[in-house]
Amino acid sequence: MRFSAARQIPPMLTEPNGGTPVKYNTYKNTQQKISKLGLGCMRLPRLSAEGEAIDWEQAQRVVDLAYESGINYFDTAFGYHDGESERFIGAALKKYPRESFNLASKMPIWKLRDGAKPEDIFAQQLEKCQVEYFDFYLMHAVGDNDEELIKSIDLPGFMRSLKAQGRAKRIGFSFHGSPALLRRMCENYDCWEFVQLQLNYYDWYDNTAKEEYDILCEFGIPCIVMEPVRGGSLHTLNSDAKALLDEYAPDKSAASFAIRFAAELPDVLTVLSGMSNLEQVKDNISTINGDIDLSAEEHELLKKVALEFRRNFTVPCTACKYCISECPNGVDIPAVFAAYNKYSMSRDLDDFTDAYAKIPSDSNASACIACGACQSVCPQSIEIPKKLKKALELL
Ligand code: SF4
Numbered sequence: 558m559r560f561s562a563a564r565q566i567p568p569m570l571t572e573p574n575g576g577t578p579v580k581y582n583t584y585k586n587t588q589q590k591i592s593k594l595g596l597g598c599m600r601l602p603r604l605s606a607e608g609e610a611i612d613w614e615q616a617q618r619v620v621d622l623a624y625e626s627g628i629n630y631f632d633t634a635f636g637y638h639d640g641e642s643e644r645f646i647g648a649a650l651k652k653y654p655r656e657s658f659n660l661a662s663k664m665p666i667w668k669l670r671d672g673a674k675p676e677d678i679f680a681q682q683l684e685k686c687q688v689e690y691f692d693f694y695l696m697h698a699v700g701d702n703d704e705e706l707i708k709s710i711d712l713p714g715f716m717r718s719l720k721a722q723g724r725a726k727r728i729g730f731s732f733h734g735s736p737a738l739l740r741r742m743c744e745n746y747d748c749w750e751f752v753q754l755q756l757n758y759y760d761w762y763d764n765t766a767k768e769e770y771d772i773l774c775e776f777g778i779p780c781i782v783m784e785p786v787r788g789g790s791l792h793t794l795n796s797d798a799k800a801l802l803d804e805y806a807p808d809k810s811a812a813s814f815a816i817r818f819a820a821e822l823p824d825v826l827t828v829l830s831g832m833s834n835l836e837q838v839k840d841n842i843s844t845i846n847g848d849i850d851l852s853a854e855e856h857e858l859l860k861k862v863a864l865e866f867r868r869n870f871t872v873p874c875t876a877c878k879y880c881i882s883e884c885p886n887g888v889d890i891p892a893v894f895a896a897y898n899k900y901s902m903s904r905d906l907d908d909f910t911d912a913y914a915k916i917p918s919d920s921n922a923s924a925c926i927a928c929g930a931c932q933s934v935c936p937q938s939i940e941i942p943k944k945l946k947k948a949l950e951l952l
């Protein structure tokens with residue numbers, strides 16, 4: 558059965574859920590209410606800037622504020638925070654009634670390539686999250702290199718079986734491939750109930766996000782948005798792009814425009830934001846609860862901001878860290894790119910050298926032997942060794 562018509566999600570509802578009212582969408586033609594803002598558990602508060610270890614106390618506050626404000630969608634994955642994210646969010650949500658929140662997690666496809674069994678991984682995930690089912694379950698980061706594997710091990714068949722057993726209520730996948738692959742995934746398999754896309758105004762105007770969103774609309778598959786602020790880069794922006802927004806609305810955060818851009822799309826079920834502190838939760842909730850529709854003038858403005866940003870935006874790294882586990886030399890690739898992007902936005906070489914100096918010498922760009930192992934897993938298709946070399950040249 559294929560979902561019939563696109564744009565079936567009814568207009569949003571506003572309903573209190575314990576704390577500040579939050580806006581909701583309804584899943585297609587059902588009564589299932591999903592908050593328009595979801596908590597991504599990939600960038601939870603950490604004990605230190607260098608490591609991935611979660612600061613459980615702070616992170617619990619983030620989760621509690623989100624929940625009490627009516628957020629009912631929590632998105633984790635096997636690999637987030639070096640595997641700790643699932644354990645944390647399971648424990649953090651334990652005190653709330655199971656039916657009052659939606660928990661999403663993801664099957665790490667790359668582990669299956671190494672011979673791991675999907676059943677074993679899924680069982681571990683349920684155990685780590687202390688639940689008997691996931692409300693939303695995804696194949697994680699489907700890209701062009703995964704198509705053959707997905708078919709050969711019949712991963713969609715496994716996903717269907719989870720649904721039939723009630724261990725995954727809704728099944729889908731997060732996507733980092735080409736629009737052509739997305740179309741084939743929708744045409745070849747009729748089981749997808751949602752797809753998670755990287756969607757933000759930068760990727761809409763300068764990449765393939767619009768094309769991908771349109772494909773989902775065509776197949777009537779609701780879209781869950783990830784990276785609405787592009788790993789935070791649409792919040793920091795560069796000075797020229799930021800000046801455009803500041804001049805227009807000095808009292809609004811740059812992130813709020815990015816969240817509104819994604820949330821106003823009619824077939825978007827929820828916008829996931831990786832909130833790292835209470836201020837970000839409050840800012841995002843106030844954004845989603847306000848008037849999210851952008852005017853024609855604001856759309857034009859964001860198009861200009863995207864262009865301005867692009868002129869300075871050198872490496873489109875979202876700091877997802879998928880590459881790190883592939884690197885035989887442990888190069889901290891996102892840290893090098895973050896330092897490089899600081900420079901490319903400010904044009905102040907000190908910004909680069911200061912940030913670069915904080916990376917241990919055995920994991921900075923000079924440790925790269927250009928083997929290319931990292932490149933195949935990068936969802937942003939960054940030519941990593943080449944860009945690392947460019948960063949080294951700055952020194
Ligand atoms: S190309 Fe460089 S950064 Fe990438 S995996 Fe190889 S050594 Fe690591």
Ligand code: SF4
Pocket residue numbers: 873874875876877878879880881890891934935936937938939941
């Ligand atoms: S280089 Fe690619 S894979 Fe690595 S952190 Fe950045 S976006 Fe993720």
